[in-house]
Amino acid sequence: MSGEPPGAAAPALPGGLPAQYSSFGGSLRSNPLLSRWLRFVPGGRVRVLVGKVELGQGIRTALGQIAAEELDVDWSSIEVLPAGTDSSPDEAFTAGSRSVMDSGGALRAVCAQARALLLSVASDRSGIPAAELGVRDGAVRDRAGTEHGSYWTLLGPGRLEVPVTGEAPAKDPADHTVVGRSLPRTDLPAKLTGAPAFVSDLALPGQLFGRVVRPPSPGACLLAVDDSAARALPAVVGVVRRGSFLGVVADREEEAVRAAELLRASATWREEDGLPEAATWLRDLPGRPAERIPVVRHGEPVAPERVAAVVRERYGRPHLAHASIGPGCALARWDDGGVEGGVEGGDDGGVEGGVEVWTHSQGVYPLREALSASLDLPADRIVVHHADGPGCYGHNSADDVAYDAVVLARAVPGRPVQVQWSRDDEFAWEPYAPAMVTEITVGVDAAGDPLSWEQHCWSTGHDSRPGFAGQPGLLGGWHAADVPAVVASDPPLAVGGGTARNAVPPYAVDHVDVQAHRVTDMPLRTSALRGLGATVNVLAIESMVDELAARADVDPLEYRLRHLRDERGRAVLETVAERAGWVTRSTPDAVGWGLGYSRYKDVCAYCAVVARVEAVSDVRVSDLWIAVDAGQVINPDGLVNQVEGGAIQATSWALLEEVTSDRRTVTSRDWETYPVLRFGRTPRVHVTLLPRPGEPPLGAGEVAGGPVTAALANAVADAVGVRVRELPLTPERIAAVISA
Amino acid sequence: MTSTPEWCRPRAVPEPVREVRLRVNGESRTVVCRGDTPLLYLLRNDLGLRGSRFGCGLAQCGACMVLLDGRAVPSCDLPAWAAEDHEVETVEGLAPDPVMSALQQAFLRRQAAQCGFCTSGILVSACAHLRAGAATDPVSTAEALERNLCRCGSHGRVLAAVADAAEALQAARRAECGADGPPVTAPRADGPRGAR
Structure with a gap:
């Protein structure tokens, strides 16, 4: 972002791939052969191998559509396999709204080339020029309709051992018949009938059940444990202790739970009060030690005489939990077959062998590397398979529980061990979205228009995924070594930043100075939650814009349009305003309307939101109108579903959510102490997609969070007449601001 | 400070292991386990009915809902003995409905x-x-x-x-x-x- 304008194209790949094939993650660079992505298997099936994983966002369906489109095969013949380190290309993490851009772009190039290759082989064999041949349902036909082979007869595995050149032309979007259609998701039928569908549903022969006894508080150290009562349970197979990592394996799940509680009751911990009070943490965040990240500075400082007034405000949000509906779960099995010396050693067993892991991690390859580093085991002795899990919305417990499963399974070689975190484990130990404060100082001219914009954002880092800062980043590893969690880092600005994400105002201002401050005190472990720093930065920017509009006595829509130059941005704002009836909106008592706008990461999809709220005893969101421009859309209904979901989740964040703690430990540990939005408060969500079939697809999975949060804050300010600048927008916070 | 289900808290005498008899999806089923084992674990691990999911173990989220004599109840903290002599229906068994x-x-x-x-x-x-x-x-x-x-x-x-x-x-x-x-x-x- 720094030094280049927002929207700059990703760098071109070596080999001159056109822009639409290039990707931030370099999916093709890491996996250049066609065979890494595609297999034509007997029975007229096409296996598509991708490194991106299904997280409930429908990515397997969308990527399958891209493959079917470019290959010209029937949609029903496509099978997108779950990622695994023994089969799929390495595409690092499924994160950052990049899957359709990265994996989709790679697949488009791969499949276009496979189709061209098929035509060339068929042409060589038949003597008919390739230009006179076409592909339908995977078979090559000449103009008379005579078949000349198919993917399955002409492109055996050896033919696909060629690098992707990117030279094969992708289809003209005007000819698309599969891309752009709202095909139903291929994974949903199993999930709707109760068929085994999730990692926790896997049941291997001889499977055992593991539980980990987590420390009572973040800084706690295990001094002693009497495991005799736990071991006395007939179902208990083993107890594992390494440092402050304590776990148990049993042959029945309820006995593993019971044994874990016996261990908990007989464990002695050294604890200390290491947590700040939640309220002061947020207030004091700007004064804490931090790494300064210059984001952007442009324009000359504004002459003081032009500045009629200076407006400075702070906006903030406490720590949030991902609060996945299912706690983390993983399955692991150590192989003891035929490895010499594969005998138990030490009190927790351990074999010289390989391990297989089933996980709902966002990245099978990074997790493999992290496990390899933690266990001091070569990566080629570890196979990590992805299995669907409950929605994660970022980095939650999925990787940590995989470590737990591997460590517990090591004690019982040959036996698969399923480890299931409890609800308490999940709420107390997942890496939270960091509390964050953004302060904006604007110099305005006599007309109330902004001349200078200075923005500072403070939070602990938004990334402690496996591999961050060269660390495995696995909770159990820190507990085993009795060391505190390593302070979270931020993704580089080139991939959107963390604290700095969406910190640059999209509006035209003469002088802009934006700095992020990654706080390096980290009382609570933090990492990526959908949107990272964008949520608070967009909340801050869009709230400030409303405050400036009010000072200038200009309608918030008009004020935005006056200062927004990006045509696509203006189009989503104008569209959403029209759909919501913004201009003719009626505002009876206690009803408020608010706007929010952003382009996610400055390079992904555009999103504008109108919120209508009713604030009586608490805040009820009646309607959210949302307009999204995501360029070419692969699956419109899938995109709408993602936007609706993001909007409802953001409504929950904005109105209800807050991780709470006392001086010692986290106190929001179940669904009563960490409430989320329930069915009775469901807003009506009206999504409009702006059709741009000729434009490259833009990532959209995280697009709604910031603008919805901002629109809600603005709508509540409109409804109650005062501005609440700290989330969540609870009746207590609103009342405190009114009485202040 | 932990939020632990009641049934698994350490106590002097755990319930003995015995034959638990259930009616699940219209069939009689017997599982040998402690009588206070949560119904969800029996359904998932012993009867292979994995459509009811574990979400909280605290009867707070509904991912494990089953019908008990036609009433929707969370099964994650329902002791098996409380389901004896009742009709249990799961998402799998309800398919023909x-x-x-x-x-x-x-x-x-x-x-x-x-x-x-x-x-x-x-x-x-x-x-x-x-x-x-x-x-x-x-x-x-x-x-x-x-x-x-x-x-x-x-x-x-x-x-x-x-x-x-x-x-x-x-x-x-x-x-x-x-x-x-x-x-x-x-x-x-x-x-x-x-x-x-």
């Missing part, structure tokens, strides 16, 4: 899920709601789903899908009973109908 079938078709048509982890519990709650012939306006349906949580934000689609299913069932009843047939929202004289 016309109400569940209408719900599943409507959910599929609406694509009313994202991760889908909460979905079978929601379907079970909605099935009990529609079978009871309760009102199916959005407010009543939302009340019926108040014990179910969804984190992906599929709420709007779920409410719409339940309304679609109610409408489809009503249309089917009209076709069956003629134009003057009783509306599906009235209490049904024949009681719950399902996979018995």
Whole structure:
């Protein structure tokens, strides 16, 4: 972002791939052969191998559509396999709204080339020029309709051992018949009938059940444990202790739970009060030690005489939990077959062998590397398979529980061990979205228009995924070594930043100075939650814009349009305003309307939101109108579903959510102490997609969070007449601001 | 400070292991375990019925909903002994039920899920709601789903899908009973109908 304008194209790949094939993650660079992505298997099936994983966002369906489109095969013949380190290309993490851009772009190039290759082989064999041949349902036909082979007869595995050149032309979007259609998701039928569908549903022969006894508080150290009562349970197979990592394996799940509680009751911990009070943490965040990240500075400082007034405000949000509906779960099995010396050693067993892991991690390859580093085991002795899990919305417990499963399974070689975190484990130990404060100082001219914009954002880092800062980043590893969690880092600005994400105002201002401050005190472990720093930065920017509009006595829509130059941005704002009836909106008592706008990461999809709220005893969101421009859309209904979901989740964040703690430990540990939005408060969500079939697809999975949060804050300010600048927008916070 | 289910807290004398006899999806099943084992674990691990999901173990999220004599209840903290002498129905066993079938078709048509982890519990709650012939306006349906949580934000689609299913069932009843047939929202004289 720094030094280049927002929207700059990703760098071109070596080999001159056109822009639409290039990707931030370099999916093709890491996996250049066609065979890494595609297999034509007997029975007229096409296996598509991708490194991106299904997280409930429908990515397997969308990527399958891209493959079917470019290959010209029937949609029903496509099978997108779950990622695994023994089969799929390495595409690092499924994160950052990049899957359709990265994996989709790679697949488009791969499949276009496979189709061209098929035509060339068929042409060589038949003597008919390739230009006179076409592909339908995977078979090559000449103009008379005579078949000349198919993917399955002409492109055996050896033919696909060629690098992707990117030279094969992708289809003209005007000819698309599969891309752009709202095909139903291929994974949903199993999930709707109760068929085994999730990692926790896997049941291997001889499977055992593991539980980990987590420390009572973040800084706690295990001094002693009497495991005799736990071991006395007939179902208990083993107890594992390494440092402050304590776990148990049993042959029945309820006995593993019971044994874990016996261990908990007989464990002695050294604890200390290491947590700040939640309220002061947020207030004091700007004064804490931090790494300064210059984001952007442009324009000359504004002459003081032009500045009629200076407006400075702070906006903030406490720590949030991902609060996945299912706690983390993983399955692991150590192989003891035929490895010499594969005998138990030490009190927790351990074999010289390989391990297989089933996980709902966002990245099978990074997790493999992290496990390899933690266990001091070569990566080629570890196979990590992805299995669907409950929605994660970022980095939650999925990787940590995989470590737990591997460590517990090591004690019982040959036996698969399923480890299931409890609800308490999940709420107390997942890496939270960091509390964050953004302060904006604007110099305005006599007309109330902004001349200078200075923005500072403070939070602990938004990334402690496996591999961050060269660390495995696995909770159990820190507990085993009795060391505190390593302070979270931020993704580089080139991939959107963390604290700095969406910190640059999209509006035209003469002088802009934006700095992020990654706080390096980290009382609570933090990492990526959908949107990272964008949520608070967009909340801050869009709230400030409303405050400036009010000072200038200009309608918030008009004020935005006056200062927004990006045509696509203006189009989503104008569209959403029209759909919501913004201009003719009626505002009876206690009803408020608010706007929010952003382009996610400055390079992904555009999103504008109108919120209508009713604030009586608490805040009820009646309607959210949302307009999204995501360029070419692969699956419109899938995109709408993602936007609706993001909007409802953001409504929950904005109105209800807050991780709470006392001086010692986290106190929001179940669904009563960490409430989320329930069915009775469901807003009506009206999504409009702006059709741009000729434009490259833009990532959209995280697009709604910031603008919805901002629109809600603005709508509540409109409804109650005062501005609440700290989330969540609870009746207590609103009342405190009114009485202040 | 931990939030631990009551049943697994250490106590002097745990319940003994014995034969627990259940009626699940119309069949008699026997499992050897302690009588206070949560029903969910028996369903998932002993009977292979993995459609009821573990979400919290605290009866707070609804991912594990089953029908107990036709009433939707969380199974994650329901001791097995409390299910003895009752009819247990799971999402798998409800498949042939016309109400569940209408719900599943409507959910599929609406694509009313994202991760889908909460979905079978929601379907079970909605099935009990529609079978009871309760009102199916959005407010009543939302009340019926108040014990179910969804984190992906599929709420709007779920409410719409339940309304679609109610409408489809009503249309089917009209076709069956003629134009003057009783509306599906009235209490049904024949009681719950399902996979018995």
